[in-house]
Each structure stands twice: as structure tokens, then as C-alpha cells.
Amino acid sequence: MNLTEIQNKYNTQEKCLSLLEEIRWNGLVICPYCDSEHTRITESERGRHSCKSCNKSFTVFIDTIFEDTHLPLPKWFMAISLALNSKMGISAKALQRHLGLTYKTAYYTLMRIRIGMLMPNTELNGIIEMDESYFGGKPRKEGSPLPKNRPSISTNFTKRGRGTSKISVAGMVERGGAVKTKVLEKLTKRNLLAMLRNYATSDESLLMTDSFPSYKAMDSYIERLEVNHSKQFSKGMVHINTIEGFWSYVKNGIRGNYRAISPKYLPLYLVQYEYLYSTRNDKGNQFKSYLKNALSTDKQLEHWKAESPAEVKQIAYPKKTYKRIFKNFKNERRKSNT
Numbered sequence: 001m002n003l004t005e006i007q008n009k010y011n012t013q014e015k016c017l018s019l020l021e022e023i024r025w026n027g028l029v030i031c032p033y034c035d036s037e038h039t040r041i042t043e044s045e046r047g048r049h050s051c052k053s054c055n056k057s058f059t060v061f062i063d064t065i066f067e068d069t070h071l072p073l074p075k076w077f078m079a080i081s082l083a084l085n086s087k088m089g090i091s092a093k094a095l096q097r098h099l100g101l102t103y104k105t106a107y108y109t110l111m112r113i114r115i116g117m118l119m120p121n122t123e124l125n126g127i128i129e130m131d132e133s134y135f136g137g138k139p140r141k142e143g144s145p146l147p148k149n150r151p152s153i154s155t156n157f158t159k160r161g162r163g164t165s166k167i168s169v170a171g172m173v174e175r176g177g178a179v180k181t182k183v184l185e186k187l188t189k190r191n192l193l194a195m196l197r198n199y200a201t202s203d204e205s206l207l208m209t210d211s212f213p214s215y216k217a218m219d220s221y222i223e224r225l226e227v228n229h230s231k232q233f234s235k236g237m238v239h240i241n242t243i244e245g246f247w248s249y250v251k252n253g254i255r256g257n258y259r260a261i262s263p264k265y266l267p268l269y270l271v272q273y274e275y276l277y278s279t280r281n282d283k284g285n286q287f288k289s290y291l292k293n294a295l296s297t298d299k300q301l302e303h304w305k306a307e308s309p310a311e312v313k314q315i316a317y318p319k320k321t322y323k324r325i326f327k328n329f330k331n332e333r334r335k336s337n338t
Contacts, residue, residue: 001287006081007074016073017047020060023288024295032062064295065112075099076109077287083113084286087276088253089269114268115301116294117275120318124174124200129208129243130215132187135251135266136166167263169270172199173243178278181270182317189217196221208240246277264309267316 001009010016021029029039029049036053050057061067066076078099082090092107099106168187172195173179180199184191192214196207200222207224209215218224225238234241250273254261261269279286300315 001081001285002085003078003081006077006287010077011074013073014046016077017060019288020066020073020291020295021047023292024060024064031056032058060295063298065116065297069112071101071105071109075101079106079109080113080116080290081287083110083272084276084290086257087280088249089257089272089276091257094257111265111268111301113294114272115315116290116297117271118297118316119178119275119278119293122178122180122199122278124172124178124180125203125205126177127175127206127208127237128172128200129175129240130170130172130192130196131210131240131243131247132168132170132184132212133247133251134166134168135254135263167266169266170195171243171246172196173246175242176281179243179246179274181274183267183270183313187212187214189214193217193221208238210240246273249273249277264306265312267312271316 010019028037030037031039031049031051031054033056034051034054036051038052039049040052042048042050042057045059047059048057049059061069066073069076079095082095082098090110092103092110095101095110096103096106101109168184169181170184170187170192171179171181180195182195184195196218200207202222205222207218207222209218209224209226211226211228211230215224215226227233227235227238227240233239250270253273254269258269279289282289301311306312306315
């Protein structure tokens with residue numbers, strides 16, 4: 001939905017609230033504190049409900065990215081529309097200019113929107129390509145150093161490719177489907193195999209990689225074909241051009257819209273590009289699909305600030321979901337063996 005449609009259809013707080021309640025509850029209001037269905041509408045505030053079981057009041061915002069917001073919902077909806085329609089990303093300064101917000105409000109709103117794009121239950125199958133990339137900008141000459149405490153991945157003083165001190169990111173893409181990424185401190189066999197198990201199903205799937213030695217450990221888990229880039233970049237269907245195209249898409253978006261971003265929040269920016277890429281072929285109402293996904297996402301950060309990069313990684317890569325997927329994988333293996 002474009003901005004004109006959003007402004008015409010959801011131009012009041014009441015209309016926006018009705019849509020959120022319809023998507024989250026579908027006519028049956030459930031208390032977020034005790035999961036009771038015995039609720040009633042309170043007369044003190046529009047959209048507020050009261051639970052007859054635990055005597056607590058709540059709105060549709062509780063435990064979602066909209067909780068504790070002071071921004072009117074019509075502006076929220078316009079911000080979401082701009083973020084979804086800006087396929088290469090949109091900066092907080094651009095959102096500030098479009099909606100007449102302060103920079104702080106625009107920044108926090110975009111961070112919340114990125115949290116709403118989390119899709120931890122995505123599983124890849126079919127033909128899967130896997131590759132790694134490095135974020136940190138072009139190498140600079142040694143004679144022009146910048147302050148060491150500058151929080152930017154746009155500047156780097158080391159070589160390109162493997163062996164660099166840039167931030168390493170591993171990625172997997174299903175041809176014609178979704179993509180998943182993860183920031184890894186070390187591109188070891190163990191880390192890459194764990195990522196593959198968390199995101200991909202091995203049954204009836206085929207993995208494409210380059211000749212990086214760490215990928216050899218995956219042969220025991222999934223059927224794999226590799227292309228040797230020192231000799232050729234593709235051999236028929238054996239290539240990793242899809243995931244390399246995704247890296248180009250992400251880096252061009254960062255370079256063109258953000259100029260420089262903090263390494264601390266890089267996982268959340270990657271989540272945004274994952275979501276926009278994975279939903280590129282959706283023919284339904286992407287705006288409502290996003291709201292449905294966002295309303296099922298817990299409020300992850302208090303005041304939307306992280307104390308450390310590790311906290312951001314815990315949000316972008318939830319371990320509980322990984323354990324559930326790995327448990328399902330083992331159960332499926334047991335069934336096939338019996």
C-alpha cells in the first residue's frame with residue numbers, strides 16, 4: 001500500500017486501532033497477561049480492555065513493537081509504508097523529513113519497524129546457496145587514519161576478502177525464496193554448520209557453495225555441490241550468483257541510504273534487508289502481512305537501545321527458536337530411521 005492509500009484508509013487513530021485489533025485478535029480479545037477470553041471494553045479510553053480474570057487493563061499494543069509509543073498510529077502506518085516501499089532502505093533523516101518527526105523519534109520508530117521484520121521461523125529448502133561476505137567499506141591508505149572509537153563500518157584499513165578484519169556475515173538463500181543471514185565472529189566449520197542446521201532442511205535440499213574449506217563439513221548433513229571460483233564462476237546450475245546478488249543489494253543499500261552504520265546494530269539492518277528480499281514476490285497485501293508479523297513479535301529492547309552487540313545478536317538470532325528447529329530435525333531423523 002502506498003502513502004495515498006494509507007492516508008485515505010487509515011487517517012484516524014480509531015481506524016488504525018480497529019485494524020490492529022482485527023489482525024491480532026480477529027474478534028476474540030485475549031488478555032496478554034493471563035490468556036483469558038473473559039474481557040470487556042473499558043469506557044475510559046478508546047481501545048483499552050479490562051480482564052475479568054486478572055483485573056488488569058490492556059490494549060492491543062501490549063508486548064508488541066507499538067507498546068509505550070506516543071506517536072499517533074496514522075504516522076506509524078505511514079512510516080511502515082515508507083519502510084516497506086523503500087526496497088533499498090530508508091534512513092532516519094529521510095523519515096524525519098517525510099513525516100515531520102524529530103530525528104530521535106524517527107530513529108527509534110525505524111528500529112522498532114526492523115524488530116517487527118524478524119522472521120525466526122523461516123526454513124529454507126530446495127536449492128540453497130551459501131556464501132559469506134565482509135562489511136567494512138573499502139580499504140583506506142595507512143596515512144589517513146580515523147578515530148579508533150568511531151562506530152562505523154564504512155571505514156576499514158585492511159585488505160578485502162578472507163583474512164580481513166572486517167565484520168564477517170554468512171548468508172543462505174533459497175533460489176526463488178527467502179534469505180537468512182548471521183553475523184559470525186569466526187567463519188569456522190562449526191559455526192557455519194550450526195547456521196545451516198538452524199535455517200535449512202536437509203531432506204530433498206541441495207546446497208551450493210564455493211570451495212571454501214569450511215563448507216566441506218556440511219557434506220555429512222546435506223548434499224552439496226561446489227564451484228571453484230579460481231577456475232569458473234558457474235557451471236550450469238552450480239553457482240552462488242543468487243546470494244552474491246543479495247550481498248550487492250545490501251551493500252548498495254547501506255552505501256546509498258545510510259552511508260555508515262554502527263557494527264553494533266548491523267544484525268538489525270540485515271534483518272530489514274532479509275525481510276524486504278524474502279517478501280519481494282508476495283502478491284498479497286504486504287502492509288497487512290507486515291502488521292501480522294509485527295504483532296506476533298515481542299517488544300525486544302527497553303527504550304529500543306542495546307547495551308552491547310551481544311544483546312542485538314540475541315534478538316536477531318533467538319536461541320530458543322534454534323533449539324526448537326534442531327529438535328524437530330532430530331525427531332524427523334528418528335522417524336525416517338524407524
